[in-house]
Amino acid sequence: MKIIKTISLLISCTFNMFSQDDIIAQDVRVEFISIKQISDTDKSKIIETIYKKNDTLVRLKPEINKDDLDYFCNCFKTDSITRIYQILAFTHKRKRHDDNSINQWNSNVVVYFDKFFEKKTIDKFKLFFKPLNKIKNLHVSYTKKIKDANYHILNSKNTIKNYENNDSIYSESFLTSKATYKLVNDNNNKYYSGKLLIDVDSLKDKSLILKKMKQLFFISLGQFQTNYFLGTKSLTSINYIETNRINSFDLMLLKLHYFKIHDFNFTRRKFRILKSKLKKHCS
Structure with a gap:
């Protein structure tokens, strides 16, 4: 997991905006597809x-409508919110910095909790993330049947060591010490299943279970840095209390991230173009 320590200044470019009635055209998509893949209705959108x-x-x-x-x-x-968003969200790395893209969940996130976790821990987790509605x-929804879930929060059967890098080994209170998550995505940077694992057996301070659950789950909603x-207030922060x-701020981060489900590779450069276009129409 990469840790960002400084904020770099991001420069936006200005482009002209075309609008018609309640439809705002965002000319940021450059991918071509076969005409065989589109419906008769979409053929009117060919440019x-x-x-x-x-x-x-x-x-x-x-197209982006008025809503x-x-x-x-x-x-x-x-x-500053959008500058920070660009640092945290564009984590799918490419050779060029501006070509880094975002990762999104394109399906409903249905969460299953391992029966090992206490009910009060699960209830606190659900209450905490209720604003995501x-x-x-x-x-985000929850189920008691593992077969109906695509996101599993489990007690790890394997030992998960404390996080370490070239400089040091961190304590168990560190975000990814004795805990981790795994996501499965398609070729369009869209997630469709995930697993959050906590090595509860080797975790000495059990009060860290809920904290690790909250942080790792939130980060996995967008693979945020x-x-x-x-x-100490953001779930993305190493020093989160x-x-x-x-x-x-975390809610605003998700609003920006899921403002629209992009059916193409949405890069940092395309975000800046879109931002400069739409911001002119924000009163």
């Missing part, structure tokens, strides 16, 4: 065509 010997490739006009715009504008409380395009610069309520 560019490439004819090949055995197929016809087309590029569709992406999407209002939701997006609500996230622009300050530019208001996050657009992100749905951990950091030192957000103090456990609270009973989720931080307002």
Whole structure:
């Protein structure tokens, strides 16, 4: 897990915006797909065509409606939020920094808890993440049947050591000491299953169980970077001090991240273009 210690200054470019009625066109998508893959309805959205010997490739006009715009504008409380978002969210690495992309859950997150965990721990977890119900395009629910879940929170059957790097070995209170998570994604950076493991048997301080659950689950919703610069309130912070309520910044982070489920590779560069276009329409 990479730890970010400093914030770099991110520079945004300005582009012109085209709007028509309640539809805002975001000209950031550059992928072409086969015309065989689209419906008759979507054929009206074709803005560019490439004819090949055995197929016809087309590029569709992406659209954001007025509700999407209002939701997006609500996230622009300050530019610092979007600068930090770019640092935390674009974690799918590419050769070029601007080509780093985000990771999203494209399916409902259905959580199953190992029967090993106490009911009071599970209840506190559910209450803590209840505000996620208001996050657009992100749905978290719970089940008692493991076969119905795509996200398992389990007591690890294997030993998980304390986190270490080239410099030192961390204590068990460190986020990924005696705990970890694994996600399964498709070729479009979309997650469809996950597993959070805590080595409860070797964890001396059992009060850390809920804290590790909260942090790792939140981070796994977007593969967010951990950091030192957000103090003690954000779940992404290495120095996070456990609270009973989720931080307002963390909720805003998720709102930005799930503002729209992107059906293409959404990079840092495309985010900055989209931001500069839409911000002009935020009152």
